[in-house]
Amino acid sequence: MASQASVIECYQQLLRQSQRMAEFARQGDWTNLVMEKSLYLVELESVTQCERRLGVEGGDKLRRACLLEQILELEAEIRSCLLARRDELGRLIDVSRRQIELGRAYRPELPAGPGFDGGCM
Known part of the structure; x- marks a missing residue:
């Protein structure tokens, strides 16, 4: 029986770790989450x-089923936070791309002067 209790203790440890991961996700602490x-x-x-x-x-x-249910609920919450972060990063990448494109569009062309052929030497 004591050995089976150790299996339950391992599930309890997984639950505690899931709780910490969910808290890191809520806080946007991606380094500690990973x-x-x-x-x-x-x-x-x-x-x-x-x-x-x-x-x-x-x-x-x-008891294991109850612990697993709690762990899975936390996993769903973590996933939701990660998806929101992914979407946020996608928007930031799009903004950055648009800024680069605008920079290229409005950058003055360099005039070709004597000895300048635009290539490498």
Whole structure:
């Protein structure tokens, strides 16, 4: 039984990490979100291997299902924040492209003077 309890403790750790990742996403702290996600993936692999070896029985299945539901809700929130950030970055890229195009359109042409052929020497 103690080994099955350790599987549940691993799921609880995943939940805590998901909560931290959601908070980083809410704050727009993308660096810490990525770092925490890396730790989360390592822990997830550990949980997967542990669960394969030990399994989960009885009441622990219900507890695991509850933890997984909470984790998935947080994952959905994180995904929503990431999609909003992606859209924001897309808009910033579009603005930057337009500024570059405007700069090119209104940049004065350089006159070709003596010895200037526009090529490399």
